[in-house]
Amino acid sequence: MLKTTTLFALLLVLSLYEDARLFTRPRENWRAAAAEMTRQAKPGTCLMFLPADSLNLYLVFDKTLSAHVCDAGSLQHFSRIVLATSPYLTASKMALPSFREVRSTGLRAPTVTIYQKK
Amino acid sequence: MRPLFLTLAVYALCLLLLLPHLSLWLDELLNIIGSTKPTLSSLIKYVPQNSGAAPLGYLVQRLSFQLIGVSEFSARLPSVVSSLAAAAGMFALAQRLGMRRPLAAVVLFCVLPMQWRYALEGRPYAMALALSIWATFFFLQQRMLLYALAITAGLYTNPYSFFLPAAHLLWLLRNAPRRLPHPLLAASTAALLFLPWYLYARHTWATSVPAQGQTAPLKAVELIARELVGAGYIGTALVLLLAHIGWKRCHAEDPARASFLAACLLVPFPLVLAGDAFFHYFLAARQFLFVLPPLCLLAAFGIHAQDNHPLRTAPGPLAL
Numbered sequence: 001m002l003k004t005t006t007l008f009a010l011l012l013v014l015s016l017y018e019d020a021r022l023f024t025r026p027r028e029n030w031r032a033a034a035a036e037m038t039r040q041a042k043p044g045t046c047l048m049f050l051p052a053d054s055l056n057l058y059l060v061f062d063k064t065l066s067a068h069v070c071d072a073g074s075l076q077h078f079s080r081i082v083l084a085t086s087p088y089l090t091a092s093k094m095a096l097p098s099f100r101e102v103r104s105t106g107l108r109a110p111t112v113t114i115y116q117k118k
Numbered sequence: 119m120r121p122l123f124l125t126l127a128v129y130a131l132c133l134l135l136l137l138p139h140l141s142l143w144l145d146e147l148l149n150i151i152g153s154t155k156p157t158l159s160s161l162i163k164y165v166p167q168n169s170g171a172a173p174l175g176y177l178v179q180r181l182s183f184q185l186i187g188v189s190e191f192s193a194r195l196p197s198v199v200s201s202l203a204a205a206a207g208m209f210a211l212a213q214r215l216g217m218r219r220p221l222a223a224v225v226l227f228c229v230l231p232m233q234w235r236y237a238l239e240g241r242p243y244a245m246a247l248a249l250s251i252w253a254t255f256f257f258l259q260q261r262m263l264l265y266a267l268a269i270t271a272g273l274y275t276n277p278y279s280f281f282l283p284a285a286h287l288l289w290l291l292r293n294a295p296r297r298l299p300h301p302l303l304a305a306s307t308a309a310l311l312f313l314p315w316y317l318y319a320r321h322t323w324a325t326s327v328p329a330q331g332q333t334a335p336l337k338a339v340e341l342i343a344r345e346l347v348g349a350g351y352i353g354t355a356l357v358l359l360l361a362h363i364g365w366k367r368c369h370a371e372d373p374a375r376a377s378f379l380a381a382c383l384l385v386p387f388p389l390v391l392a393g394d395a396f397f398h399y400f401l402a403a404r405q406f407l408f409v410l411p412p413l414c415l416l417a418a419f420g421i422h423a424q425d426n427h428p429l430r431t432a433p434g435p436l437a438l
Contacts, residue, residue, distance in 0.1 A: 008222070008418075023140065031141055
């Protein structure tokens with residue numbers, strides 16, 4: 001029969017293991033995504049956010065991002081599109097017929113994808 | 119008291135050092151967006167857009183931002199302070215309930231992953247938990263004004279925190295109905311004080327309920343078994359086993375104390391499920407956060423089960 005102190009010690013060890021795992025599990029990193037969007041915000045580049053209202057989440061880190069946002073109607077004026085996609089979207093691809101995907105950054109969530117005009 | 123201060127100091131140091139190392143996730147950002155609204159009225163308009171949300175946690179986070187600027191650290195600092203207050207409250211509660219080594223309950227509470235997670239998160243759950251613990255302490259001390267204040271603040275932080283005072287009242291109704299009027303008055307006053315916010319927020323709450331819908335009963339049982347303390351099925355099994363041993367020990371010494379802790383542990387479960395059904399909200403493990411204090415207390419009583427020394431008898435209203 002296990003002593004209750006042993007059970008208690010087991011519970012503490014298991015808890016500490018789970019506490020440590022909080023820091024090793026993959027996590028959303030909106031700051032990194034916002035920083036990547038800021039890096040990509042250059043003249044001729046359109047920043048897009050999927051869903052559109054997720055822009056507010058990136059603005060927590062960089063208020064200037066909104067100045068580089070464009071809408072689907074004005075895409076012809078840009079040579080590059082940088083799309084930030086929320087990890088909470090089930091359909092995460094956007095139809096951009098006159099653009100081709102150049103690369104997706106190494107960010108796990110949210111993802112940042114760069115498109116170039118064909 | 120020295121071991122308590124040492125424990126709290128080590129715990130505070132761990133939290134403060136680890137605080138900025140986790141990247142912010144969606145719900146924390148939604149909280150920060152609310153707390154950084156340019157005016158108080160825009161903050162108040164924003165809060166109900168998060169279903170079931172109440173404004174106090176946002177206001178405290180706003181104060182933290184005003185004092186030390188907007189950062190991960192300042193967003194989560196109120197939760198760290200709340201968790202420390204909760205740990206101190208656990209010590210006071212354990213002592214009040216006559217535990218011989220109250221520090222065991224404090225240590226278990228601090229390391230339980232479910233509590234630990236919210237101590238490091240820029241959302242108001244740690245604050246609501248601390249308020250519910252101190253409300254329980256004030257209830258046992260029969261400090262009714264402080265009891266009403268703690269319940270009111272708890273409601274304005276997270277409405278589900280009211281389920282613990284509901285457990286207090288149900289326990290009194292069954293065990294000492296003559297003592298019911300004052301706590302009932304305190305809890306009713308708190309509920310009345312919360313009514314304006316409820317009436318203001320309920321329509322927006324209803325439209326902002328996430329699309330997941332309600333959780334099926336079997337899934338609910340599975341979720342509780344897996345996530346109750348945040349340490350998986352084994353963690354839940356261990357803590358429940360210890361709590362059961364603790365309850366038996368308590369019951370043998372003082373049935374009133376055992377039934378009080380059992381009420382605090384069990385009553386919130388059906389109330390959470392009823393609350394979710396009423397608001398068409400999905401079940402989440404965090405809604406059971408308020409059962410962690412009685413669970414830790416019972417589990418800590420469990421490790422004293424092999425002591426040869428009798429437990430101290432709880433003084434005051436609990437020694438019925």
